[in-house]
Amino acid sequence: MPPPKGAVAADRRGILRGPKIDFVSPAEPMRSPVHLQLRFEAFGGAKIDPTSIKVLYLRTPNVDLTPRIKQFVIPTGIDIPDTELPPGEHMVRVDIKDTDGRPASTSFVLKISP
Numbered sequence: 001m002p003p004p005k006g007a008v009a010a011d012r013r014g015i016l017r018g019p020k021i022d023f024v025s026p027a028e029p030m031r032s033p034v035h036l037q038l039r040f041e042a043f044g045g046a047k048i049d050p051t052s053i054k055v056l057y058l059r060t061p062n063v064d065l066t067p068r069i070k071q072f073v074i075p076t077g078i079d080i081p082d083t084e085l086p087p088g089e090h091m092v093r094v095d096i097k098d099t100d101g102r103p104a105s106t107s108f109v110l111k112i113s114p
Helices: 066-072
Strands: 020-024 034-041 054-057 077-083 088-097 103-112
Touching: 020 103, 034 103, 054 066, 066 077
Parallel strands: none
Antiparallel strands: 020 034, 034 077, 054 088, 088 103
C-alpha cells in the first residue's frame, strides 16, 4: 500500500547535510494532555530557520497547525508542555529548512488512549 496522502517517505540513503528532526516519544500509553517534544539538529555550520517550520495534521483535507504551534518553537525544536488531543491515532508531518535552504521532513503517529 502507498503511504498516507501527505506523508513523506523516510528514504535516507547517501550523504545528507540537511537538518534532522527527532520526535521525543512520551511514555506509552499516551493519554491527553501530552508533553509533545521535537528536537532539531542542523549540520555543516547552518542553523534551523524558524520561519520555515511547517506542521500539518494529515487527514482529508490536511490541517495546517503551524500558527497554533509558533509560540512553542525554540531554536532546538518544538516543546509543547500540555497538548490536548482526543483519543485515536493522529498523523502529523513536520517540515523544516536550515539557513542554507536544505529541507528536512518527518511524519509520525500519535496514538492517544482513552
